[in-house]
Amino acid sequence: KFPMTQLVSWPLINNQKEQRTVCLTMSLKEHINSYDYEEDLELLNINGKIFRNYVPQPIDVEINTNKSLKITAASTRRYLNSINNVDGKKNRNNNNERGNRSNNKYNNNNQNNNEKKENENESKNSNNNNNNEEINNNNNDNNSSDQKKKQKFYHGIKEIPNTDDFHVKIDIDKSFYGKIIGKKSSTKNSIERDFNVKINIPERNSKSEVVEIIGKSKEAVAKGREKIIKIITGSFTHFLCFPLHETENFVDELQTLQNEFLENDLIRDANGFHEKYLISPKKFHFTILMLNLFSKKHIKKAKTILRKQAPKIYDLLNTQSLIVNFKGLGTFQKDLKSTQVIYLKPVLDDHADSNVEHPLIRISKLLRNEFEKAGLYGNFDSPLVLHNTVIKNIKLKGNKRRLPFDSTEIFNNYENVEFNNGYRIPSIHLSRMKTDQNTLFYECENQIKLP
Numbered sequence: 001k002f003p004m005t006q007l008v009s010w011p012l013i014n015n016q017k018e019q020r021t022v023c024l025t026m027s028l029k030e031h032i033n034s035y036d037y038e039e040d041l042e043l044l045n046i047n048g049k050i051f052r053n054y055v056p057q058p059i060d061v062e063i064n065t066n067k068s069l070k071i072t073a074a075s076t077r078r079y080l081n082s083i084n085n086v087d088g089k090k091n092r093n094n095n096n097e098r099g100n101r102s103n104n105k106y107n108n109n110n111q112n113n114n115e116k117k118e119n120e121n122e123s124k125n126s127n128n129n130n131n132n133e134e135i136n137n138n139n140n141d142n143n144s145s146d147q148k149k150k151q152k153f154y155h156g157i158k159e160i161p162n163t164d165d166f167h168v169k170i171d172i173d174k175s176f177y178g179k180i181i182g183k184k185s186s187t188k189n190s191i192e193r194d195f196n197v198k199i200n201i202p203e204r205n206s207k208s209e210v211v212e213i214i215g216k217s218k219e220a221v222a223k224g225r226e227k228i229i230k231i232i233t234g235s236f237t238h239f240l241c242f243p244l245h246e247t248e249n250f251v252d253e254l255q256t257l258q259n260e261f262l263e264n265d266l267i268r269d270a271n272g273f274h275e276k277y278l279i280s281p282k283k284f285h286f287t288i289l290m291l292n293l294f295s296k297k298h299i300k301k302a303k304t305i306l307r308k309q310a311p312k313i314y315d316l317l318n319t320q321s322l323i324v325n326f327k328g329l330g331t332f333q334k335d336l337k338s339t340q341v342i343y344l345k346p347v348l349d350d351h352a353d354s355n356v357e358h359p360l361i362r363i364s365k366l367l368r369n370e371f372e373k374a375g376l377y378g379n380f381d382s383p384l385v386l387h388n389t390v391i392k393n394i395k396l397k398g399n400k401r402r403l404p405f406d407s408t409e410i411f412n413n414y415e416n417v418e419f420n421n422g423y424r425i426p427s428i429h430l431s432r433m434k435t436d437q438n439t440l441f442y443e444c445e446n447q448i449k450l451p
Contacts, residue, residue: 037157131338153226155375156216166221167214171295176232177201197224209295233292235376238302238432238445240291240367242322242360242425244284244388247442250423251281254344258390258419259415261410271337282440286346286386288364288428292377303446305374306367306430310448313363313428319451322359324418328388329411339407343387344419360386363428378379426450 157168172180180201181188188199197215202208211228215221244250258278261267268275293299325347333339348358356362364384372380391410393402427449431442 011318048171087220094259114215152375153222154218157221157225160214164216165216166218167212168221170211170213170225170227171209171297172211172232173295174202174229176294177211179231179234180211180228191224191227193219194228195224197221199228201226204277207434209297209323229292229377236290236292236379236433238293238308238430239292239442240288240297240371241429241431241442242286242288242386243429243431243441244286244423244425245282245439247284247423249421250419251284252386253419254284254390255281255423257414260414261384261391264409266409267413270406270409272393272403273407274393274396274405276396277393277405278388278441279392283435283442284388284390285429285441286360286388286425288384288386289368289371290373290379290382292379298376299445300372302371302376302430305370306428306446306448309367309370312366313448314451316362316366317359317451322363322425322450323422324360324425325422326388328416328418329390329414331407331411336408336411339391340393340402340404341389342391342407342410344417345391346386346388347420348386350360360425367428 081219157166158163160167179187180199182190188201191197194197195215197213197220200212200214202210213221213224213228215224258281261278262275265271291302293302326344327347328345329342330345331339332340333341346358346360348361357365361384364386368378368380368384371378391407394407427443427447429447430445434443434446435441436443
């Protein structure tokens with residue numbers, strides 16, 4: 001039962017009759033069992049290696065002057081004494097007593113080890129139970145999530161009375177009909193063929209904006225609708241935001257920073273950088289949610305939802321002003337030499353109650369949740385990252401696409417820039433992706449004025 005990894009020799013001590021012990025030189029490695037044997041040995045130092053309490057039982061251990069490991073075991077010693085005709089009566093008594101002492105320690109240690117194993121098993125069982133509960137909870141969450149996705153997938157699909165068909169109606173602005181039909185009806189025909197559905201689009205002179213999808217099964221209709229939605233939502237039409245273009249002092253201070261960029265030769269001459277990439281201060285804002293409102297009905301619904309949230313937002317703010325500071329620049333690209341966007345980061349841990357999230361975050365989450373529950377289309381799966389874009393590459397004349405730029409010098413000089421004068425956000429907008437020629441901000445569909 002002695003788990004040694006290498007036996008080197010079994011030499012007898014020179015003065016065998018006096019020592020009556022066996023000297024065992026061996027290599028101590030990781031396989032030697034660990035027991036608490038402090039009475040016999042607290043620290044073992046062999047050839048410079050430290051082994052604390054790594055002593056197997058029921059064996060006595062001590063260090064010889066030559067740094068070999070001397071292990072005394074009663075059974076081994078009696079055997080060696082008998083074959084060497086050594087009178088071991090007295091020694092046998094001593095050895096028996098010593099062996100009994102070792103056996104007692106061995107038994108005690110076994111008992112302790114058994115108790116330890118029982119405790120470990122109880123702990124493992126408890127952990128397993130907790131893990132099982134956690135797995136069950138995760139499974140329940142996943143099932144709930146899957147159920148919600150399924151309900152959303154089949155939402156609004158109904159059986160046509162007195163037929164075996166199903167249908168769904170979608171409100172879609174006439175401006176999107178061209179995308180659904182395609183060149184020589186190629187897109188429409190492809191959807192009908194791929195999903196075995198029929199698509200009814202209002203005539204050009206019709207006042208209706210309802211597109212109907214008919215199919216033999218709910219799944220076919222749902223997939224046909226999903227395909228149409230993907231086609232018409234390739235680009236966002238609206239967005240929710242906290243406008244910053246009317247925030248006192250902030251616009252002037254940030255415009256000063258942009259001017260400093262242009263005055264710095266290293267920034268202005270950086271590879272790919274162009275002054276047209278600087279965002280107009282008239283369009284500064286925090287984006288909360290991007291939306292695809294592809295019919296007048298959807299726009300009206302979004303405006304109503306926003307308006308209804310006003311009391312909740314006022315309660316959340318406790319009718320106090322929404323104040324924000326800024327610190328540091330950020331980018332969504334890892335390589336500064338291939339930057340596309342640079343933004344200014346809001347400080348979100350400086351509000352009065354550190355135990356709750358910043359009001360900016362709480363309001364944003366509230367609005368995103370309400371718009372998603374209403375069944376509107378938007379980038380709900382994208383993480384919420386509140387930021388004010390100050391530089392963004394655009395497609396310049398003569399280029400086939402938007403080209404990245406080198407922002408290394410900008411971050412070297414301005415990465416930790418601060419704007420900490422406490423800027424009040426005056427409102428929340430539902431904006432259209434179109435510039436208002438009067439304000440030079442985005443066209444406002446509806447808004448909530450903040451205290």
